[in-house]
Each structure stands twice: as structure tokens, then as C-alpha cells.
Amino acid sequence: MTSLTEKIVVVIGGSSGFGYRVAQLAGMEGAHVILAGRNKARLDEAKNTLAAEGHAVEAIQLDAHDLQQQEEFFKRLPPFDHLVSMVGDVMGGGFLEADLAVIRHVIESKFFSNVRIGQLAAGKVRAGGSLIFTSGTGGRAQNACASYVGNLGINALVEALAVELAPKARVNAVSPTWTLTPFWRDVPKDDVAAIRQRFEKSIPLQRIASIDEIANAYLFLMKNGFVTGQHIAVDGGIMLGA
Numbered sequence: 001m002t003s004l005t006e007k008i009v010v011v012i013g014g015s016s017g018f019g020y021r022v023a024q025l026a027g028m029e030g031a032h033v034i035l036a037g038r039n040k041a042r043l044d045e046a047k048n049t050l051a052a053e054g055h056a057v058e059a060i061q062l063d064a065h066d067l068q069q070q071e072e073f074f075k076r077l078p079p080f081d082h083l084v085s086m087v088g089d090v091m092g093g094g095f096l097e098a099d100l101a102v103i104r105h106v107i108e109s110k111f112f113s114n115v116r117i118g119q120l121a122a123g124k125v126r127a128g129g130s131l132i133f134t135s136g137t138g139g140r141a142q143n144a145c146a147s148y149v150g151n152l153g154i155n156a157l158v159e160a161l162a163v164e165l166a167p168k169a170r171v172n173a174v175s176p177t178w179t180l181t182p183f184w185r186d187v188p189k190d191d192v193a194a195i196r197q198r199f200e201k202s203i204p205l206q207r208i209a210s211i212d213e214i215a216n217a218y219l220f221l222m223k224n225g226f227v228t229g230q231h232i233a234v235d236g237g238i239m240l241g242a
């Protein structure tokens, strides 16, 4: 396993949830971390907390849905060793009743934003580095609609980019299933509790993941130099059909 000491790790979506913990764990291993996210207050708070803990950290405001902003962001970035993307909006439900505009938005967000991130990151990632995207598991097409399509898109993207970028850099994805993170901050508490219960029943391991269990998968993919083109499910076996 390679060390992260003095490596530059970019986390798009590093101000909250999985991405924040990835940034913190990389910082604890001696990486210089660059966080990106849309909400300035959240980004500053994450940066200040990590800096107060003694980590080398900077923050750049970015809405990765805006491809012009992406161009400017990548121009500002120094060459880096690892890039993690947490970008991807979600939707639930099937296709029959879904609004086409919402389907389009989710696929734009989850797939096309990340395709562009991959294209731009390819020119900046250093030899021996990696790109890590975020896919997802747990839903089926009939109840996760464009999120399901977006996740399949990410899985295809990492397979293609892994070949296109080899041997210079590796490309992988982590696939979490439903996990309690700030992602659900705007959903009423009772609804969150009900969803959690539903997942705990359908996951063979009968619990949800901790944020650490997910974040550590990104760290593993940064440090193991022989894994590429993979989408690693950290989901308690939810897709095994128990």
C-alpha cells in the first residue's frame, strides 16, 4: 500500500458526509487536502475544523453541475495525486410517474458532471495517482429510476477511464447504500427513521454502514496501487437478494 504522506488529495464534496471524513482521514495520514463544495459556509467550517486539527487543507468553492465552473476549478488546481468525487443528486420511485425534467437533472448530475470531472482530472492527476467516483447500490430500476441509471453510468465510466488512463493512473468507484449522513438533513426525522428501519431489514448484515466504513473504502482505493476499473460495494450485501 502506498502512503498518503505529502500527497495532494482533492475531494469534490469534502465539506460534508463521506467526503468530509475521507478528507479528514487523508489529512491524518499526512496528505494535503483540497476540499470543494457549493455552500461557502459549510466549506469554510469544514476547512477551519480540519485546519484546527492540524491538517494541511484548502477549500475552493465549486458547483460541479456548472461545467464552466469545473473548467476554472481544474485550471486553479495544482497537479494532484488523488481526486474523489461525491457529486450526484438522487431521486426515488419508478419511471412511469417520474417527471422527465427530474430524470434528466439526476442523470446530468450523477453521470455527465462526473464524466466532465474525469476528462478534466485526467490532465491533472500525477503518475501513480487515482480518481475515485461515487456510485451507489440498494435501489432497483423500478424504485430508484434515474439514480439507478446514474449509478450504472458511473460503473461504466470507471471501467472505461481505468483503461484509457492506464498505466498512468487508476480509476475506481465506491458504492454505498443508504447511510445516515447529512445528505438527509432536509428529510423529516420520522421519515429518516422509517427509511433506516427498512434498510436494516433488507440488508443481510441487518444494519446500516458507519460513515467510517464507507470513507475507508476510498482510502483503500487511493493506497492500493493494483486496483483499477472497479466499483466496490460497501453495502452490507443489500443486492444479494436476501
Ligand SMILES: NC(=O)c1ccc[n+]([C@@H]2O[C@H](COP(=O)([O-])OP(=O)(O)OC[C@H]3O[C@@H](n4cnc5c(N)ncnc54)[C@H](OP(=O)(O)O)[C@@H]3O)[C@@H](O)[C@H]2O)c1
Pocket: 012, 013, 014, 015, 016, 017, 018, 019, 036, 037, 038, 039, 040, 042, 062, 063, 064, 065, 086, 087, 088, 089, 090, 134, 135, 136, 137, 175, 176, 177, 178, 179, 180, 181, 182, 183, 184
Ligand atoms: N448517504 C447515502 O445514503 C448515500 C447512499 C448512496 C450514495 N450516496 C452518494 O454519496 C455521495 C455523498 O453523499 P453524502 O451522504 O456524503 O452526502 P452529503 O453529506 O450531503 O455530502 C455531499 C458533499 O458533496 C457536495 N456536493 C454535492 N453536490 C455538489 C455539486 N454539484 N458541486 C460540488 N459539491 C457538491 C456537498 O456540498 P454542497 O452541498 O455544499 O455542494 C457535500 O460536501 C453522493 O453522491 C450520494 O448520492 C449517498
